[in-house]
Amino acid sequence: MSSELSPIDKAKFVAAKQATQYVEDGMKVGLGTGSTAAWLVKCLGEMVENDGLKIRGVPTSSRTAELARDVGIEVISLDEAKWLDLTIDGADEFDGNLNLIKGGGGALLQEKIVATASDQMVVIADAAKSVETLGAFPLPIEVIPFGWQTTKMLVEETLIGMDVLGRTVSLRMNGDAPYYTDEGNHILDLHLNRIGHARQLSLVINQIPGVVENGLFIDICDVVVIGHGDGRVEVRDINEGTVEESRFDIIEKDNLFADLSD
Template identity: 50%
Template sequence: MTADEQKRVAAEAALEHVKPGMKLGLGTGSTAAHFVKALGAKARREALDFLCVPTSQATGALAKEVGLTVTSLDEVPHLDLTIDGADEIGPHLNLIKGGGGALLREKIVAFASRQMIVIADESKVVPHLGNFPLPVEVVPFGARATGDRILEAGKLYGCEGALSLRTDEYDEPFLTDSNNLIFDWALGEIPDPDGLGTYVSRLPGVVEHGLFLGLAHAAIIGRADGTIETLKR
């Protein structure tokens, strides 16, 4: 199976955890898109209705396209379940997320949910976090100075690596749905995710980082041989 096929079967397996009438958080990215499409098909096939809170404008548009009912956390502040992808799944189901640029809204929605289930292909399961560059969302004002503080924080936790400003397809600074910037931090390995995450979160100018620690309750992994593996925290 290709990586995309692994994502699809993981997304379809996640439907088993969705019950009628649930309030759902919908993640962002290629893997989450597979789930949104599968959920839309299930809702049509079984005449079900779900209240769905998307984590990005793109996911919201896709959810509406497949016939799902889209709402917001202002209308529905407590969710039953969030299904989302991940860029890395490390020990204890700690994650790196944000490759799709929606880490802030993804984390807000995850915190508002009773449970979070991650879906992914087998390449996303890693022995330690950090090989995928860690996204850090920052406000545009003073971004360079904020970047310097981020690098200094890394040295305190045994992390050193290049920090690059994410750009879009036109080589312009990438803007999140909240009109913030993203630094991608190439670390290689993060020895102390909890310590680094806590410290970086306190830096003025930092909006959010892509370390999702202690949030995922389970991960559904599609394997190359066509099987599904469920990891639990």
């Protein structure tokens, strides 16, 4: 298999590599879900193998748990950890205030629980995920299967009073069958195009019976690490109010990264 990485994969890799600098020996670390987070897990696994890094990881999905074990990271549950030093995860969108849309990978509930049980949340993303206003990416909400069509109707009615441009709601599918999360729930994707008041929408959506959680992460992310295809990395820290830039020389490795894809 060729080791040549696409620009988007290079961007994800350098963001993940930069984010490993936040990880210290002995930490309990939340491990996100999705293609960008998979790069992080691989990078941390390399540090465990080559540098003797000792961490305990709390995965946000069964997929991430399997990958973490495969690369030698000790995996524990959130109940065992109780509280985390750090969570590193990807995002489907982020705005200038580091508010996020997450859940494209179907793990938003565990991701939000883990992120809010951490001293710090670091998001890794390629530059295409940066937006002025959230909403171009469909907003996922996790709903219980019982009465999901009624829940969908209530969501559609609620959106009429919200500051959004679109109101189409679709059930996420896995082939010909509904998609199921790790908790056995469904996901409704809200095609809103633009979200005028994300905080208000998050609060209102979560009041609808049948809704478990939504994919808006408001005031949770502390730092976003943005990768570019040419190796540049931008780090935005919302608490410090700083923006720093650096660059990685990318050395591509067949054995470590060729098996990762979107």
